[in-house]
Amino acid sequence: MTDPKRLILNxxxxxxxxxxxxxxxxxxxxRRTEFNxxxxxxxxxxQLxxxxxxxxxxxxxxxxYDVFRGGPETAIREGLxxxxxxxxxxxxxxxxxxxxxxFGITFSTTYEPPFSFARRMSTLDHLTKGRVGWNIVTSYLPNAARNFGLDGExxxxxxxxxxxxxxxxxYKLWEGSWDDDAIVEDREQGVYADPEKIRYINHRGPRYSVAGPHLSSPSRQRTPFLIQATQSSRGIEFAGRHAELIFTGGRSFEQVSGTIARIRDELERQGRARDDIKFVVGATVIVAATREEAEAKLAEYDRSASIDGVLAHASLPFDPTAHPGDITLGEALRREGRGDDLAAAFLPQEKTIAEFLSTMSxxxxxxxxxxxxxxxxxxxIESWLDEHDIDGINLVQYHSPDTASDFIEFAVPELRRRGRLREVYTPGETLRERVHGAGPRVAETHPAARFRGGRALDVAVESERLQPV
Known part of the structure; x- marks a missing residue:
């Protein structure tokens, strides 16, 4: 009899x-307002x-978020x-x-140069003793592009x-610039690091020119644990090459399972194992001593929820709250002369405004x-793990600290009793070791591993990108 799948809990x-x-x-x-x-x-x-x-x-x-109602005012009012x-x-x-x-940290690849980010992540990996992961994003807000000197997204x-x-x-900086034994700490000879084991990377590519060497010495993981959130075809291709954990989602179990299957196929195409990626989903878990208490808490959350905040977060290109609730979404768009907009094609135009808003909430x-x-x-949670091919959840905070406190008080003991959560931590493990159960470094089949020991630093960028591992 195999052990039950353990839940990754974030x-x-x-x-x-x-x-x-x-x-x-x-x-x-x-305590949300205490975030400063x-x-x-x-x-x-x-607590966690x-x-x-x-x-x-x-x-x-x-x-x-400045698409909804043509500006950032709604987001600003909401603290969104x-x-x-x-x-x-x-x-x-x-x-x-x-x-x-x-710690999984989100950072975008689109607007800031890679050299300084490489050092910041290595510093965090040192300070945490290998407990950091990077959620790789490319940024999607039009305002983000304008903040970095571009006219549009x-x-x-x-x-x-x-x-x-x-x-x-x-990868060249983290894996290839320093050898594992470059730090010698020879007090008698006065040599801290061996210059023969540290090298320039001399990257020359279409967008970046980076000489190196990396300014940080090798950390526990070197390359931080790599996370990605995706559902798109291009994102899935990227994930199959780079990701070690995927944060995914969808409107149905079938959609999520389909995305996971496509990513596993892409892993295989890229020369990696089909189980080289773990999958987590955003999850709402409202738990209390009884079902009635939990449902009462959810009802309180529903009463306090802001539909304006939800619509602004969704960057909705028109304002459904400006229309009567009994007309359809399609009719509202036509009244605004927007029935043929590209954005409108993705909206359920057959629903009434009232139905649409209740769905969005x-x-x-x-x-x-x-x-x-x-x-x-x-x-x-057990059904999610066993029937829908996921490995864990990102628990959505409805109340700080009640969401986490309730989960710890009520759900954690029950999940541990069922063998779904560990009883204790393994001392000294890195985040990569915890999630994948292997070593602290990226696997040999991962593209970052090509550069270990300074290998492949002189390979042309285009051939590096296009050739599978």
Whole structure:
């Protein structure tokens, strides 16, 4: 009899007031408005480690949501990811008060050069003793492009082309610039590091020219644990080449399972094993001592939710709240002269405005949603693991700290009883070791491994990118 699949358990967070549960910062006792205070983050880190969480997953954006109603005003009023702070800077504080908790940090490949980011991530990997992962994103907000000197958003596939070269540079710095034994610490000879074992990378590519050497010495993982959020065809191709964990989702279990199957096929095409990637989904888990208490808490959240915040977050190109609830979405678009807009093609035009708004109010919940007693939610989570090919969840914060506190008090003991969560941490393990159960470094089949020991640093960028491992 095989052991039950263990749940990868992360908390989904962001360094802001309103992340993805809009309007709920107003709830009594919610500490969301304390995000500027270091104590918010250190208290959260201690709480999560006490509850056996694998990591805290920190989202980020580098622009404001300014599509809905033609500007950022709605997002600003709602505190919708503005104001927001850099996610990287809270990690050392959380790491200082924990020994085991991992950190998944979102950073975009599109707008900032790779050399300085490589050093920041190596520094964090040193300071955390290998507990950091990087959520690779390419940024999607039009305002983000304008913040970095561009007139408009770079198209989707071009952003992934940029990301390919960006990672080539990072892999060369992290894996190829320093040998494992470059640090000698010879006090008698006065030699700290051997210059024969440290090298320039001399990257010359279509977008980047980076000489090196990497300024940080090799950290526990060297290349941080690599995470990606994707569903698109181009993103799946990129994930098959680079990712070690995927944060995915969809409107149905079937859609999620289909995406996972496509990624596994792409892994195989890229010369990697079909199980080289773990899959986590955003999950709503509202748990209490009884189902009735959990449902009452969810009802309270529903009453406090802001539909304006949801619509602004979705960057909806028109305002359905300006129309009567009993007309269809298609009719509302036609009244605005927008029936043929490209954006309109993706909207359920047959639904009434009222139906559409009721759907949007819970847009981040389905299909991975569990509400009830400890046994109720454990049953649901087990079905996700066993029937839908996922490996873990990013627990959505509805209330800080109640969401995590309730999960730790009620769900964690039940999941441990069923063998779905570890009882204790393994001392000294890196985030990669925890998630994949192998060593602290990327696998030999991963493209980053090509550069170990300075190998392949002089291979042309185009051939590196186009040839499978």
């Amino acid at each position: 908390l989904f967070e962001m360094n802001c007031v309103s992340h993805i549960t809009h309007g709920l910062w107003r709830l009594p006792g919610n 205070d270091i104590e918010y983050w250190t208290d959260l880190a201690r 480690e006490a509850g056996g969480f694998d990591a805290v997953f920190l989202a980020d954006v580098v622009g404001a 990811q503005i104001p927001s702070n850099d996610p990287l800077l809270v990690v050392p504080a959380m790491a200082a008060v924990t020994e085991h908790l991992g 770079i198209d989707h596939d071009t952003r992934y082309e940029i990301a390919e070269e960006y990672l080539d540079v990072l 819970g847009f981040h919940r389905q299909p991975f949603m569990a509400v009830g007693s400890p046994a109720d939610v454990a049953d649901e």
